[in-house]
Amino acid sequence: MIKFLLKGIIRDKSRSILPIIITAIGVTLTVFLSGYMRGAMGDMIDLNARFETGHIKVMTQPYLKNKDQLPNDLALLEVSELIADLEKDFPEISWEKRIRFGGLVDAPDENGLTQGQGPAAGLAIDLFSKHSNEIGRMNLAPAIVNGTIPIRPGEALISEDFSQKINASVGDDVTFVGSTMNGSMAFQNFKVAGTVRFGSAAMDKGAIIIDITDAQNMLDMEDGAGEILGYFPNDVYDNNDATQIAETFNAKYIDSDDEFAPIMQSLKQQNGLASLLDYADVMSGMFVAIFVFAMSIVLWNTGLLGGLRRYQEYGIRLALGESKGHIYRMMISEAVLIGILGSILGSILGLAAAYALQVYGFDISEFAPQSNMLMPNVIRAKVTPDLFYIGFIPGVFAMVLGTALSGIGIYKRETATLFKELEV
């Protein structure tokens, strides 16, 4: 029976192509939109994750307690070993070292004497490793105003406003003056590779971004890092995984008597993000429900239309003596098949689109008045497990419901009037 119906559906274009296409388009839209909403609702959280919290973050316990004061004297040491362990235990996560620091940036005149000087917030990230995705994560490329992203050690990015204030442009040397992890004075020259716009007034006033290895050398933090941030594949946060990983990791150190033992926190545990995260879940869930509902109505309608489309055919079949029940059951079976085919197709397309949007993101910076680092100007979708089945709700159930409703009409038809209706 199913085989027969399938053949019919495949061979008889007029009864299959349009409904399947409509179903597939509808399901594609639903799946994609749901994925998009899951991503878009979390943009504030995403911003936090990218700049501060990671999806999971490892610090020393005292660093955590004083983290507002950038306490690099309490930073993690021997991080290569730590990261190797982390990579072994949690291979799917990318681990990134970061150092936050503060100090003075000084620009010399032609005689090497101070020409401009100002306090700067510093951030060191992995700019050069091939495996690292920090440049994209920090949204550096679109935020560049002049120059380029550093390509070799000893190069730095500074904020655009700051570069004007201290009179240092791209290609100039500036000297960072700060204190090392141990409290000694740190001096380091950097070539300004580019200037960036952060989008936060405080950072635009004075900030410098350098490579992590440069920072380790400069701040006397050999194999050290203030924070190690962990990011899930494609930068999509999963709270269950994060909680699990943090628990597993922290369990290893629970009996450690080292004052500087590492501690891991999930994104949700940081910066008061828990409520925001829950809220984003609820909101995106709500939006997804709305889409599914709307699409169900649309496909329900498609089901209704499908019944109408074949009004004549059913008339002839009734006239030929087929029982009403048989036609009705066949209609439903066909609808189920069309729904499943359309839903599978639509889910594949929708998932593919959502996945593409998750991996590549959609850059809206061109539409934004001014690009900067702190604006969520790349929109990403998030492929969640529910996307794999969510399309079938409108695709199969709504479709079948529509067909079932329109099919009831069959029972109302009188054989006597059939031929008149059909005008054969």
Place this chain on the structure above:
Amino acid sequence: MNQALRLAYRNLVGAGLRTWLNVGVLSFTFVLILFYNGLIDGWNKQAKRDSIAWEIGQGQIIHKDYDPLDPFTILDGHGNINTIKGNVSPVLVQQSTIYPEGRSISTLLKGVSTNQSITQLPTGLLLNTDANIPALIGKNMSNKSGLKEGDEVLIRWRDSEGTFDATNITIVGIFESTVPTIDAGQIYIPIEKLWELTGLENHASYFIVGEGYEHKEIQDWEFNSQSSLLETLDAMIETKKASGTIMYLLLMAIALLAIFDTQVLSIFRRQKEIGTYIALGMTRGEVIRLFTVEGFMYSVLAVILGSIYGIPLLWFLAKNGIPYPVEQVQDFGVPISDTMYPVFSLGLIAGTLLLVVVSATIVSYLPARKISKMNPVDAIKGKLQ
């Protein structure tokens, strides 16, 4: 046209459930677009309102040497307040360090008028107290420093000559504000106290301007208008809108798909009708118009239906607000309230209306073009497949 409208209406209502499903989805889209944009507009409005109420007032008069974002300018960025008259409230900013439980936290010490009413800062709390140096802090600051109402904390500062001084201040109140920039790392004490502590008698770093103040050029002071101070806020919120656009365009596509599908079918099924219309002397253009008008009617019905449930719903939300969790979203510098009140402007409603009507009409027109290619004789026989 009148006839076309009437016919279209009858056709649609005659189709029963199918029509109402289409109309339902379209109305839903309509309401959702309104809701989302209203929410963002509401956020924008609230953020601005709060910034004005807590921080900006009707503008600020800032000493020419003071730059709120550059701590180096605090030292010299203040001047005598006697040159400025009118409804203004002076603020003197000084650097300080507090020592809660042996930790040290750098803070901005702000002297404010205790009797000011230009901002919502509850400066009145600084008046009714026996504390030697009463101080106000924000909730964020309270969380980060661990200071609670009634706590005393050691604060160290330098007077105008650079001499160190240190004493205890008493936290007499903790205010809750949606504006992060007036909270983080800041302590508010009566300006007279700060004058006394620093020797900067009658000095201020900036003024917050109240209603009715009219600025005339004053030497050493620069006036920043309210709108110039709100610029960055606007830019931030605009990008929020962009990401919402994608969402409702997709939702719109779903609704339009339904109309498109319906139109394709009705043109297929109603060939005889079309043939008859033409046979009766209607031009093809008129028939196309009839079908397009049907599609247009969808959007009209959708707007009516949307209004029936949308107006009360959106009105309710605009009145009662939508809870939004904010604890430390604060760090990003945009004021977010714990309740968001959507705002539905006339422009927004009209724009959305236009969008829905125009797109529904276009989508109905597209399949209807097929009519122009029909042979009326075949059509009337129903022979087109």
Place this chain on the structure above:
Amino acid sequence: MKYLTILLVAFFALSFATSQDPDANAIIKKIDANMISNSNITTSKMTIYGRRNDRTITAKSYGEGSKKSFTEYLSPEREKGTKMLKLDDKLWIYSPSSDRTIQISGHMLKQSVMGSDLSYEDMMDERKLTEIYTAVVSGSEVLDGRKTWVIDLIAKVTDATYEKQKIWVDKEKFVPLRQDMMAKSGKILKRVSLSNIEKISGRWYPKRMNYKDMLKQGKGTDFEIVTIEFNPKIPAHIFTKASLKK
């Protein structure tokens, strides 16, 4: 933190000045005789107690009067070759790693040095105690088994970094054993403890000092004189910017 060298030298300079108070004046004059010299060359060792580890930095300093000083860091490797020159109210720092001479000036002078509780200005305030404070002997106490005079210093100028100080002076050796620096309110902000008093070139001299920020937790910083030479002749070129880069 290592600029404590200069700071501490500065405090000495303050401590050895004379006072108008007859009693206090006599005491301070005797301190002067021990501690003050027109010029000096010092090799010092500074130990900073961190939360994780302690570090020791050695430096050689040249001082002449209260306006000129020059310091070169000798160890550890990281600090080696870093030089600081102070002339009047100007401060330059040279680092060999960046081959840059950076002037710390203007408003920066009032900012804290690398997040510590010392501003550059603190480090540079070398006015004599008599210029800043009125001294009064307020009593005598036994401190660390030594009999001391307790002398209260109250600022007579408006721009003193500390409004008040209290110093404990050894009654026999006329060397301060403790120095408390206080805010206007009387709150103790910083304390210097001096010990290991030895006779060098006929003077009593404290070879060890502990410097502590009283508002913070921690052991503070130890400062130890390895060698000190009083009134040597220091070539003038030392106190020029050219000597920073050498």
